[in-house]
Amino acid sequence: MKRALWLFSGFGGRLVLPALAVVLAIAALWWILLDRLEREEQLLDLTVREKTAVVARLVEEHAISTFRRVDDLLLDLVANTERNRTMRLDTRRAFEEGLVVGVRVYDSAGLLTMGGGRATFQGSVTDRDEFVIARDTAPRGLVVGMPYASSETQDVLIPVSRRLENGDGTFAGIAVADIPVESFARYYRVLGLPPDGAAALLRTDGVFIARNAGSNSVSGRGTASAELWHEVKQNRIGHHRMASPVDGVERILAFRSTPDYPVIAIVGESVETVFGPWRDNARLYIGWAVATTVVILLFVIAFIIELQWRRHTDRALRVRNRALAWSNDGIMIADATQPGMPIVYVNPALEKLLGTPMSELMGSGALMALERATNDRASLQPLRDAIVVGRDARVELARAGDGPEDARCLELSASPVRNHDNRLVSLIATVRDISEHKRVQAALAEARREADRANVAKSKFLAAASHDLRQPVQSLMLLMEVLSGRVTDGMTRNVLGTMERALGALKMLLDGLLDVSRLEAGAVVPEVEVFALSEVMDRVAANSRPVAVQKGLILHIVPCRAHVRSDPMLLGRILQNLVENALRYTDKGRILIGCRRRGGNLRIEVWDTGIGIPPDQQDDIFQEFVQVGNANRNRDQGLGLGLAVVRRLSVMLGHPVTVRSIPGRGSVFSVELPLAAPPPAKALSPASAPRPAFATTVLVIEDDGIVREGLRAMLAEWGYTVLAAASCAEALDLAHRGPPPDLIVADYRLRDGRTGTEAIREVRLALGRILPGILVTGDTAPARAQEAEAGNFRVMHKPVVAADLRRAVAEALEPLRRERETVS
Secondary structure, three states, X not given: OHHHHHHOOHHHHHHHHHHHHHHHHHHHHHHHHHXXXXXXXXXXHHHHHHHHHHHHXXXXXXXXXXXXXXXXXXXXXXXXXXXXXXXXXXXXXXXXXXXXXXXXXXXXXXOEEEEEEOOOOOOOOOOOXXXXXXXXXXXXXXXXXXXXXXXXXXXXXXXXXXXXXXXXXXXXXXXXXXXXXXXHHHHHOOOOOOOXXXXXXXXXXXXXXXXXXXXXXXXXXXXXXXXXXXXXXXXXXXXXXXXXXXXXXXXXEEEEEOOOOOEEEEEEEEHXXXXXXXXXXXXXXXXXXXXXXXXXXHHHHHHHHHHHHHHHHHXXXXXXXXXXHHOOOEEEEEEOOOOOOXXXXXXXXXXXXXXXXXHHHOOOEHHHHHHHHHXXXXXXXXXXXXXXXXXXXXXXXXXXXXXXXXXXXXXXXXXXXXXXXXXXXXXXXXXXXHHHHHHHHHHHHHHHHHHHHHHHHHHHHHHHHHHHHHHHHHHHHHXXXXXXXXXXXXXXXXXXXXXXXXXXXXXHHHHHHHHHHHHHOOOOOOOOEEEEHXXXXXXXXXXXXXXXXXXXXXXXXXXXXXXXEEOHHHHHHHHHHHHHHHHHXXXXXXXXXXXXXXXXXXXXXXXXXOOOOXXXXXXXXXXXXXXXOOOOOOHHHOOOOXXXXXXXXXXXXXXXXXXXXXXXXXXXXXXXXXXXXXXXXXXXXXXXXXXXXOOOXXXXXXXXXXXXXXXXXXXXXXXXXXXXXXXXXXXXXXXXXXXXXXXXXXXXEOHHHOEHHHHHHHHHHHHOOOOOEEEEEOOOOHHHHHHHHHHOOEEEEOOOOHHHHHHHHHHHHHHHHHHHHHHO
């Protein structure tokens, strides 16, 4: 109840409506985006279904037309054969148009009795479909046989037959017409399908008759989709989505079963062709929405920090204003444009301090009134001199009273006020009783202490915000590590790889933001190590190439296999700022990044074909807020801080930065750093670290449920026995009841105001031995490192990469492993 009242009153009440507005804005953004993507997907699906349905109808109509004309030919052939009459085949339209290349007549024993046109089939027909079906089932219509290759031309032909009957209706043989598959494929290729679209004609048993591509190799093959044939049997016309048995391409298929002939027309378009551009746009939209959401959340966090800081600052200001009000200072304003500078305003405190009624002060000259009150003309001389030259003055005056306790020492501070013509227009003076000075100083000191406490509170708030930002990132990284060990299919592993890169970028962003703030405070300590320069240059290229492509520039990085000694993150910041500066001031041409060896040093150079820098400004560009060619302060060209950061980092690392430039032709920025020998290859890769050889128990102390579960699952996946506790008390209980732990992994901030340092110390005391410990925290204060050194345990800052944590656990347990191997 108290928490609810706090939300709607005071500081909490001021945050309810902004927070609600932000939540609604983010929800509306995602709802609109997802709704739009869903509607676009539905529209694409409907469009491709309508298009394939239309083309399938054309395929069906073409098949019906072809088989109808061939059927007319066969009916005439059957009629003439039964009447023992001859007929001319070469004059028939089916032959003239190339729909039929040959006809054959077989008796009931399967012997060829007549043939016309091209000699096509030479073997026995007694085991072929067109003969067996006509003999055994007595069909009334056409029979479409299995396609075969011509012995003469190797063309693939489709045998179409009709049954011959005796006068009593018994089987007398078949009449067969051979249709070239190419007559169908040629028609399908002009239907306007995309390159990976498919148009095919199938028998009712699923055997391919003709196809728009690869007909010679496909004709006669069967499909393998039971679902497709189930839908075909249920509906004469419909759609189905499946992967093609011919080329493995997933397509949206439209099928139509012809009512008069035993064939099925199928037309399909590739899912990738239809939805590929939409998926790319969807990824772009979702990325944009994620970036927008992150920006909004960062803005909200900054707003809350600023509001909290203002709250503490306002409190300090109120204390100071109250102290000023209690000081009883007198205020006087005189008109300097009039002779004698008559007083135009005094406050009651001045009347009391000078001991002169307000009626006598108003209208009289300021200097004369002060002389009468203090009877000290010499003390006012510095004030007269300051008024003449128009500067501020501060003098001390003594005013006698009726008794010793009534005497007062006054301090007068005067400020001349001038107009835009530099003419003196007024004089503002304040008079205070210096006898009360100590009390006022005490009040001001208290105000300063309040301001210092507010600053400390702000720092704690920033630390807490950093911790809260790192917690969910840490949870995602831990859970993703657990999931990656249980996924085997390639597609899901690709998705996990993309998630890992995205989380790595987010981790780098959080670390970068913190490092920038620490750099401004002078708290950044370089972590110098030996590393391959190609790693840093690849990261800079990946970050900068999209901007170069957008501006139509060529970004070329010359490969470099050298190893250098520096801080990889800070060196990457230097190179990234130099490349971004080149991209910002280059409108056409190219940007080149390369390396040159200079003795024991390596010079990294960034070349551009931009606007160049005049010689007299080449030193100034490394100052804050200095930009070349941006007199109007166009924000699109940055704020002029990038090269200033480069200068600070280069001085910190000891890497000299130089520039050469020709206006109108381009610039070359160079960074020089020491070369180093490649480090020896590590014997054990974190990704392939072996499972523990002995039963090992790890005690996890973490108050955040998601992070705790992620740590438990990941450590268990690595083969460790895990005891998971949410507090220090629960950890002590588990240490007494469960198997004795061999290692402690603890968060720094725990419940009830306890810390991970205290938890590690108390568990060690309870068990009576020094267990190795790892403190995982989002707090980057130097005090954590001091506590770790004093307690003989390791500190890792969130978000922790799973491979780094696995290596740290293995290193912490290495002494125990060697001890157990010795005993064994």
